[in-house]
Every structure is written in C-alpha cells, then in structure tokens.
Amino acid sequence: MATITGENPNMSILQRLTTSDLPLVKEYGLPGVIGALLLAIVIPIFLSSMFSKKVKKRAVQVDVGGEAGLAMRNSRFSSLIQVPWEGATTMAALFEMASKKYTQHRCLGTRKLISSEFIEAADGRKFEKLHLGEYQWNSYAEAFKRACNFASGLIKMGHQLDSRAAIFSDTRAEWIIAAQGCFRQNLTVVTIYASLGEDALVHSLNETQVSTLICDSKQLKKLPAVSSKLQSLKHVIYIEDEPVEADTLNQLKHLTTLSFNAVEELGKTSHADARLPSSTDTAVIMYTSGSTGLPKVHFCLKIFFFLVYSFFISMKIKACYDFWMHESTTEYSMSQLVEGVMITHGNMVATIAAVRTIIPNLGTSDVYLAYLPLAHVFELAAESVMLASGVAIGYGSALTMTDASNKIKKGTKGDVSVLKPTLMISVPAILDRIRDAVFKKVEVSILDCHFMCCYLIQSILAICMGKTVLTPTKFGAGQT
Numbered sequence: 001m002a003t004i005t006g007e008n009p010n011m012s013i014l015q016r017l018t019t020s021d022l023p024l025v026k027e028y029g030l031p032g033v034i035g036a037l038l039l040a041i042v043i044p045i046f047l048s049s050m051f052s053k054k055v056k057k058r059a060v061q062v063d064v065g066g067e068a069g070l071a072m073r074n075s076r077f078s079s080l081i082q083v084p085w086e087g088a089t090t091m092a093a094l095f096e097m098a099s100k101k102y103t104q105h106r107c108l109g110t111r112k113l114i115s116s117e118f119i120e121a122a123d124g125r126k127f128e129k130l131h132l133g134e135y136q137w138n139s140y141a142e143a144f145k146r147a148c149n150f151a152s153g154l155i156k157m158g159h160q161l162d163s164r165a166a167i168f169s170d171t172r173a174e175w176i177i178a179a180q181g182c183f184r185q186n187l188t189v190v191t192i193y194a195s196l197g198e199d200a201l202v203h204s205l206n207e208t209q210v211s212t213l214i215c216d217s218k219q220l221k222k223l224p225a226v227s228s229k230l231q232s233l234k235h236v237i238y239i240e241d242e243p244v245e246a247d248t249l250n251q252l253k254h255l256t257t258l259s260f261n262a263v264e265e266l267g268k269t270s271h272a273d274a275r276l277p278s279s280t281d282t283a284v285i286m287y288t289s290g291s292t293g294l295p296k297v298h299f300c301l302k303i304f305f306f307l308v309y310s311f312f313i314s315m316k317i318k319a320c321y322d323f324w325m326h327e328s329t330t331e332y333s334m335s336q337l338v339e340g341v342m343i344t345h346g347n348m349v350a351t352i353a354a355v356r357t358i359i360p361n362l363g364t365s366d367v368y369l370a371y372l373p374l375a376h377v378f379e380l381a382a383e384s385v386m387l388a389s390g391v392a393i394g395y396g397s398a399l400t401m402t403d404a405s406n407k408i409k410k411g412t413k414g415d416v417s418v419l420k421p422t423l424m425i426s427v428p429a430i431l432d433r434i435r436d437a438v439f440k441k442v443e444v445s446i447l448d449c450h451f452m453c454c455y456l457i458q459s460i461l462a463i464c465m466g467k468t469v470l471t472p473t474k475f476g477a478g479q480t
Contacts, residue, residue: 077357082346084353084388089279090345092183094352094388099144102390105364107143108173109135109394111418117409129409135394135419143177146264150181151274153267154212157258159187159235161275163211164285166190168201168219171374172395174239174260176383178214179284179374183345186277190285190340191375194219202229204287208340211235214260217242224251237263279346286341286377341377348384355385362389362423369421371396372430382425394419398430402437 088094112133118126138146159165165182167189169175182189190208192201194216201222205213212235215223220238227233235256238244249257258266277283356362368386370393372379386393396415399407403414426434 081350081353081357083349084356088349088388090183090277090281091283091348091384092180092186092274092276092345094349094384095144095147095180095183098387098390099140102140102364104139104141105390106137106392107140107387108176109137109392109419110173111135111394111396111400111415115409128407130400130407131409131412132400132415132418137392138173140390143173144180146177147180148184148274149264149267150177150260151184151267152270152272153258153263153265154181154187154237155185155272156266156270157235157237157256157263159212161185161187163232164188164190164208165212165214166192166205166208166210167375168192168194168196168213168215169239170194170216170218170397171370171372171379172216172239172241173393174214174216175374176387176393178237178260183277183283184274185272186275186281188282188285190287191380192287193373193375196287198222198226202226204340205233206231208285212237215239217244220244221248224248227252227255277345279349280344282342283345283348284341284343284380286343286375286380343377348381351381352385352388355381356389359385362386362391364390364392366391366423367419367421368393369396369401369415369419369424370394371398371401371415372425372427378425378427386423391423394421398433401430402434404437404440405433 083089084094085097088097112135114131114133116128116130119129120126154165155161165178165187167175167178179189190204190210192204196204204210206229209232211232213223213233214237216239218241220236223236233255235258236252237258237260239260244259362385366386366389368383368391370379370383372382374380374383383393394415396419397407399405401415402408403412403417405414408414
C-alpha cells in the first residue's frame with residue numbers, strides 16, 4: 001500500500017501529495033494528476049453545453065407594473081383590449097352597431113319543421129323523428145328590429161325596470177332576441193339550463209328574484225307544478241315552438257302569460273324608449289348545469305373568472321383578463337349579491353374583443369352552427385363573437401346535427417348537411433357523436449372499399465403481365 005513519507009505535521013496537503021508514494025504521483029507528477037482531473041471534469045461539461053438541445057426561453061423579465069409575478073401579454077397590443085371597436089362598450093350598443101354594419105346579411109336562421117312522428121322500438125320505447133327543411137333567416141336589421149320590439153313589449157306587459165328576467169329554454173334564435181331585448185332596457189338576464197329539475201328551477205328563480213320568465217313550450221309544462229313556490233314571478237312569456245295546451249295556461253291564470261310573438265306585436269304597436277346600460281351594469285347572472293337538486297352555483301371569482309383566465313392564458317391575451325378582473329371588483333350590497341355568476345356588459349364585450357384578435361378573419365362569408373346550451377358561457381361568448389363579426393348563425397341541436405343523428409328521420413338531412421357551417425365549437429361528448437356518425441357511413445361502404453383495393457392490386461399485376469384489365473362495376477361484377 002502506498003504511504004506518505006513526510007511526517008512533518010506542518011506540511012501542506014500539496015506538499016504531502018508531492019512527497020507521497022502514490023503511483024500516479026510518482027509517474028506523472030502532481031501537475032499531471034491535477035491536469036487530468038480538470039480535463040475529466042471540464043471536457044464533459046464543455047461538450048454537453050455544445051451538443052445539448054437548447055431550451056427555448058419562455059419568458060423575459062420586464063416591468064409591467066403591479067405586483068411581481070408571471071404575466072402574459074399579446075405583443076401586438078400595448079394597452080388593454082376592452083372593446084371590439086370604438087363605442088361598442090355594452091352588448092346593447094354592440095348589437096345595434098352590428099345591425100347597421102351588416103344590415104342585409106344573414107343573422108339568425110332556424111330550420112322549418114316539415115313533419116314529426118314517433119317510432120316504436122323493439123323494446124316498446126318511442127322515439128321522436130323529425131323531418132326538417134331548409135333554414136329560414138332573419139337579417140341583422142330584422143333581428144335587431146325584433147329585439148327592439150321585444151324590449152318594448154316586455155315593458156308594456158308590465159315588467160318592472162328594477163327586476164330581472166330569466167331565460168329557460170334550449171338554444172334557439174328567440175333566446176338571443178330575448179336577451180338582446182332585455183339588454184336594451186338594462187334588464188339583467190338570468191340564464192337557466194333547460195335540463196334543470198323542478199327544485200333547481202325554483203331555487204334559481206327565487207334566489208335571483210326573477211319577475212319575468214321566458215321559456216319554450218316544453219319548459220312551460222313544468223311551471224304549473226311549481227308556480228305556488230315561485231315568490232317573485234309575475235309574468236311568463238312562452239315560445240310557441242309546439243302547441244300549448246289550454247289546461248297548462250289555465251293553471252297559470254294568476255300570472256300574466258303571453259306568447260313570444262304576442263310580446264313582439266305588443267312592442268311593435270306600443271313603443272317604449274330604450275334604457276341603455278353602462279359597461280359596469282350586470283348583463284347576465286349565469287348558473288351552471290345540474291339536472292337534479294339545486295344548481296351548482298358559485299360566485300364569479302370561483303367559476304367564471306377561472307374559465308376566462310384559462311381562456312386568456314391559453315390565447316396569450318392577458319390584457320383582456322386584467323380588464324375583466326378590474327371590472328369584477330365592483331362591490332355589491334348583500335341584497336344584490338347572489339350565488340350565480342355575475343357578468344357585466346364590460347366583461348362580455350372584452351371577451352368579444354379578445355377572441356376577434358385571435359380569429360381576425362371572421363366575417364359575413366362565415367356560417368356558424370349553434371347547438372350548445374346558451375345558458376353556458378362557452379356558447380354565449382361564441383355567439384356574441386359571431387354577432388360582432390357579421391357571421392350567419394344557424395340553430396340546430398346535438399340530436400339533429402348529422403344525417404345519422406337520433407332525432408333525424410331516416411333519409412332526411414341533418415343540420416350540418418343543410419347549413420354547411422364554416423365554424424362550430426364543440427365538447428368531447430358531441431365529438432364522439434360526430435365520430436360515430438362518420439364511422440357508420442364508413443361501415444356502409446367498407447365492402448366497396450375492399451373490392452376497389454383488390455381491383456387495383458389485380459389491375460397492377462395484370463398490366464405487369466400484359467393481360468387485359470377488367471372494368472369494375474358495383475360489388476365485383478366485371479366486363480372487358
């Protein structure tokens with residue numbers, strides 16, 4: 001074993017190593033050993049820095065004001081994005097300006113119902129099948145006029161300006177017209193899922209102190225059973241998408257009930273001046289879904305702004321999110337505070353402005369398929385963007401979307417086939433249905449595909465061997 005010969009305790013470590021009997025030191029000397037160690041460490045580090053993949057720098061330090069932390073900005077904009085264009089500070093102002101900008105262009109379209117029938121399955125269950133025709137359209141000018149008439153009719157039928165209106169209906173053109181009518185009178189719209197059960201419906205209407213309910217014929221049938229529990233409801237406006245039974249209306253005699261068309265006619269003959277909102281006024285109180293029990297409601301900072309934050313971060317438009325958060329700091333008294341998501345006009349137009357910067361080429365040549373629930377912020381935001389961009393909005397449903405959809409009568413066309421949309425938004429469950437519809441069509445033609453593949457292979461082989469090639473006819477018959 002090698003030993004160190006020096007016994008002087010005052011010797012330094014280098015001196016001891018120099019005088020040691022270690023083989024490496026004796027053979028190469030202390031400088032050689034140190035040099036080898038340095039090379040063994042430095043060279044791998046140097047080579048690693050040269051050939052390793054460079055990581056893209058995800059952020060730069062910059063003073064953006066406020067508290068220190070990570071922030072994302074769209075580099076194309078130096079200031080807050082608050083409105084789509086000058087003057088469009090509220091939903092009412094935006095729709096009015098859009099109606100003047102895109103006057104004669106298609107705005108809201110609904111398919112005409114040709115027939116409806118019920119088919120009984122082998123297990124005894126009955127399924128409704130619809131034969132739907134072409135889309136019938138309102139222009140932007142016509143849609144705006146309808147909204148103005150509805151706004152006037154709403155006031156003339158007795159709705160108080162300091163109370164709220166709720167929309168309890170599936171996604172349809174009347175939903176948007178009713179909402180825009182309410183905005184023109186600075187009425188807060190409470191959005192309620194059409195799938196809500198009776199208890200959830202009562203809770204939503206009572207908590208928000210709704211005095212006017214706008215619903216479709218199917219939802220109208222739910223009211224007689226719960227009308228005695230509704231504390232503030234005074235007026236009901238129903239959309240006549242299907243016949244309404246007289247018995248249903250008789251059970252609601254203690255309320256003022258009018259059809260949607262009747263309210264429009266009332267406003268057409270009895271005009272009421274618009275009472276336009278400001279950007280800080282609450283436009284919508286939104287409840288999330290829940291088919292049974294109480295709806296899943298939370299204050300806006302817990303749900304809505306989380307969704308908005310996620311959207312803006314993904315789209316890299318933090319400036320708009322800053323504006324949303326600034327708007328959301330408005331303080332409400334305890335009498336005004338409700339559990340639904342409270343969204344101001346400024347919030348809504350800021351979202352519209354943000355999305356238009358991400359998809360800048362939206363225009364009158366585009367067609368949008370609307371089918372998701374307008375009671376959800378996703379669909380409401382999307383349709384608002386389309387209205388600001390002059391896009392034609394055609395209404396459909398998840399059950400009538402494709403030719404193979406459950407409610408489409410066999411041999412007739414689904415919404416997509418008729419509308420031919422250039423735009424649509426979706427969720428995973430709907431994408432699964434679209435995929436299944438595509439696979440069904442592929443399965444029908446799989447025999448033809450198999451035959452054509454075999455024919456092509458045989459043709460190539462025949463040509464190589466100098467033989468005659470047969471011309472294919474359907475399902476394998478051939479001729480020379």
